[in-house]
Amino acid sequence: MKSAERTKKLRDMTVDELERREVEMNEQMFRLRFQWAMGQTETLNKIRELRKDKARLLTIMREKSNG
Numbered sequence: 001m002k003s004a005e006r007t008k009k010l011r012d013m014t015v016d017e018l019e020r021r022e023v024e025m026n027e028q029m030f031r032l033r034f035q036w037a038m039g040q041t042e043t044l045n046k047i048r049e050l051r052k053d054k055a056r057l058l059t060i061m062r063e064k065s066n067g
Helices: 003-012 017-036 043-066
Strands: none
Touching: 003 043, 017 043
């Protein structure tokens, strides 16, 4: 899925859904970091993608809380 599609999906969510998604992302990031530490190198791209998605999510949450 392209970043524009992900962003549109996030913008369509409510604040509560965004907060739940943030918790899910944090849990997923923890698991990916653990895999990375264990030497599974294919997780690096997933970590980078997840980090960017989380930044998008937090930006949209900030916009909705200010708007």
